[in-house]
Amino acid sequence: MDVREAIRERRSLLLFDEQPVSQALLDELIQLSVWAPNHRLTEPWRFHVLDRAALRELFQAVLAEMVEKGVLPPDHDESEHMNQLPPFGVVISQAPPSIADNPLVEMEDYAACCCVAQNFMLAAHAEGIGTMWLTGPMAMASAAAERLDLEEGSKIVGLIAVGYPREGMRKRSGLRKEPSVTWLTAASAADPAASP
Numbered sequence: 251m252d253v254r255e256a257i258r259e260r261r262s263l264l265l266f267d268e269q270p271v272s273q274a275l276l277d278e279l280i281q282l283s284v285w286a287p288n289h290r291l292t293e294p295w296r297f298h299v300l301d302r303a304a305l306r307e308l309f310q311a312v313l314a315e316m317v318e319k320g321v322l323p324p325d326h327d328e329s330e331h332m333n334q335l336p337p338f339g340v341v342i343s344q345a346p347p348s349i350a351d352n353p354l355v356e357m358e359d360y361a362a363c364c365c366v367a368q369n370f371m372l373a374a375h376a377e378g379i380g381t382m383w384l385t386g387p388m389a390m391a392s393a394a395a396e397r398l399d400l401e402e403g404s405k406i407v408g409l410i411a412v413g414y415p416r417e418g419m420r421k422r423s424g425l426r427k428e429p430s431v432t433w434l435t436a437a438s439a440a441d442p443a444a445s446p
C-alpha cells in the first residue's frame with residue numbers, strides 16, 4: 251500500500267471481528283514501528299501485548315479503581331464494552347527518562363513513542379488490520395501500571411486496540427479541517443503578504 255493511501259485511509263476502528271490476528275504478524279508490526287524518529291536514540295518505548303482475557307482483566311482493574319475513587323458509581327455497567335473487546339491490545343509505555351528532571355528529554359521521549367504508535371497503526375492498516383488508540387482513565391490509573399508491571403516513572407502513552415474490522419463496522423469521521431499553515435520565507439519576511 252502506498253504510504254499516502256495508508257495515511258489517508260487509516261481510521262480508528264470501533265468494532266472488531268473474531269478473526270484472530272497472528273502473533274507473528276503482531277510482532278512484525280511492533281518490530282517495524284520502532285523505525286521512528288527518536289532524539290538521542292533513547293528508545294523509550296516499551297510494548298505490552300495483551301490478549302482479550304488480559305485486556306478484560308486490565309479494564310476490570312481500572313474500573314474497580316475508578317469506582318473506589320468515586321469517579322464512577324458502584325453500579326456502573328461496562329458490560330457492553332467488555333463484550334466488544336478486540337483480540338489484542340498493545341500498550342505502548344514510555345520508560346522513565348534517561349536524564350532525570352529534564353522536561354525536554356521527557357517531551358522528546360513522549361513524541362518518539364507517539365511516532366511509534368502511528369507507525370504501528372499505519373503498518374497494521376496496510377495489512378488490513380484495524381486499530382484504535384485509547385487513553386482514557388486507563389492511562390492514568392495506578393491499577394493499569396501495576397498490572398503492566400511498569401517501572402517507577404514510566405507512563406502509558408496509549409493502548410492500541412488491534413483486530414480485523416468487523417463487517418459493516420462504523421468508521422470514525424475521516425474529515426479534517428484545512429490545516430493552519432504559515433510559511434516563513436525570505437520573501438515573506440520582507441513582505442508578509444507574499445507567502446506562497
Ligand SMILES: Cc1cc2nc3c(=O)[nH]c(=O)nc-3n(C[C@H](O)[C@H](O)[C@H](O)COP(=O)(O)O)c2cc1C
Nearest residue numbers: 260261262263382383384385386408421422423424
Ligand atoms: C493520544 C490519543 C488518545 C486517544 N484516546 C482515545 C480514547 O480514549 N477513546 C477514543 O474513543 N478514542 C481515542 N483516540 C482516538 C481518537 O478519538 C481518533 O483518532 C479521532 O477520533 C480521529 O479519528 P481517526 O483516528 O479515525 O482519524 C485517541 C487518539 C489519540 C491520538
